[in-house]
Amino acid sequence: xxxxxxxxxxxxxxxxxxxxxxxxxxxxxxxxxxxxxxxxxxxxxxxxxxxxxxxxxxxxxxxxxxxxxxxxxxxxxxxxxxxxxxxxxxxxxxxxxxxxxxxxxxxxxxxxxxxxxxxxxxxxxxxxxxxxxxxxxxxxxxxxxxxxxxxxxxxxxxxxxxxxxxxxxxxxxxxxxxxxxxxxxxxxxxxxxxxxxxxxxxxxxxxxxxxxxxxxxxxxxxxxxxxxxxxxxxxxxxxxxxxxxxxxxxxxxxxxxxxx
Numbered sequence: 229x230x231x232x233x234x235x236x237x238x239x240x241x242x243x244x245x246x247x248x249x250x251x252x253x254x255x256x257x258x259x260x261x262x263x264x265x266x267x268x269x270x271x272x273x274x275x276x277x278x279x280x281x282x283x284x285x286x287x288x289x290x291x292x293x294x295x296x297x298x299x300x301x302x303x304x305x306x307x308x309x310x311x312x313x314x315x316x317x318x319x320x321x322x323x324x325x326x327x328x329x330x331x332x333x334x335x336x337x338x339x340x341x342x343x344x345x346x347x348x349x350x351x352x353x354x355x356x357x358x359x360x361x362x363x364x365x366x367x368x369x370x371x372x373x374x375x376x377x378x379x380x381x382x383x384x385x386x387x388x389x390x391x392x393x394x395x396x397x398x399x400x401x402x403x404x405x406x407x408x409x410x411x412x413x414x415x416x417x418x419x420x421x422x423x424x425x426x427x428x429x430x431x432x433x434x435x436x437x438x439x440x441x442x443x444x445x446x447x448x449x450x451x452x453x454x455x456x457x458x459x460x461x462x463x464x465x466x467x468x469x470x471x472x473x474x475x476x477x478x479x480x481x482x483x484x485x486x487x488x
Contacts, residue, residue, distance in 0.1 A: 271442050276407075278443075279379050283372040294366050297358060298328055304354040310367060315384035318407045322387055323376040326367035330355025361457055368410050380446040381409025382434040396424055403434045406441065413437040413445070416452035417466050417473075436474035445472070 298309040308329060315325045331350045351359065358364040371377040377384065382403040385393070394400045414433035421427045437445070448469040455465050466473065 275378065275441075275443075275446075276375065279372050280375075282379055283369045287369045287373070290366050290369070293363060294328070297354070297363055301329055301352070301354050301358070305352050314387055315408065316387055316390060316404060317376050317384060318404065320401075320404050323371065323374075323384075325377075325384060326370055328358055328364040328367060330358050330364050362453075365410060372410060376407070378407040378409045380411060380413075380437075380449045381407050382412050382437065383415060384408035393427065397428055397431055399435060400431060402438060403431070406438055411449060411453040413449055413471065416449055416456050417462050417471060419462065432474035436472055440472055 302309040310326060311329045312324045312326060314322050317323045330352065355364070368377060372379060385403070385408075390400070412434065413436060414430040417433060418426070418430050421430060437449075448471055452465045452469050452471060455468070456462075460468075465471070
């Protein structure tokens with residue numbers, strides 16, 4: 229595996245000013261790692277074991293799909309079929325995430341982190357399809373088995389971006405009080421970020437999940453992920469599954485970064 233082609237996290241932006249605010253030096257990870265963990269409820273004690281059991285089943289079922297598209301990606305463009313990248317996990321601990329490569333090799337010049345944007349020309353034709361159906365994320369089931377991620381939780385951010393995001397959104401660090409997820413409450417109700425306002429809205433969903441985390445919520449988010457992959461609009465996913473809205477859910481009000 230190779231890190232020669234690191235790809236980008238959750239944010240997609242067309243704003244040069246916004247892109248420039250997120251570039252910078254690597255934050256002090258040791259300081260982040262000291263973030264106190266929020267003890268939500270008894271579900272936390274069994275969530276890890278449920279994640280492990282479901283990840284084993286999902287990995288066995290999806291292994292042929294992963295292999296097929298990995299080979300297709302390898303034939304479609306030069307470079308490794310999978311890449312590794314550093315992300316922030318529970319308590320700010322840095323871990324290595326796995327994904328099927330979706331961009332052309334050496335997409336980040338001089339290894340300077342650049343967030344993705346709509347219609348990003350660095351994404352290959354096969355990679356565009358993989359991103360649309362989220363098959364490129366399936367290797368992260370290995371991260372779930374290793375205990376670095378959960379099936380449901382806030383998506384893991386790149387360490388390079390944390391310092392700048394936290395300056396703009398002081399509560400951003402609270403996302404690190406639970407394991408990052410393969411999917412999350414924000415992912416099934418919000419489109420990719422395009423500016424600081426959309427990042428703030430997605431953070432509200434993440435913090436709402438931190439506060440309201442439960443087995444029933446996780447089940448609904450996983451069903452919501454399936455509906456999203458089938459093309460169901462975000463608004464209908466929320467209505468069908470009765471997912472919490474951080475702007476309206478009473479239990480999330482104390483965590484809102486931009487209440488209205």
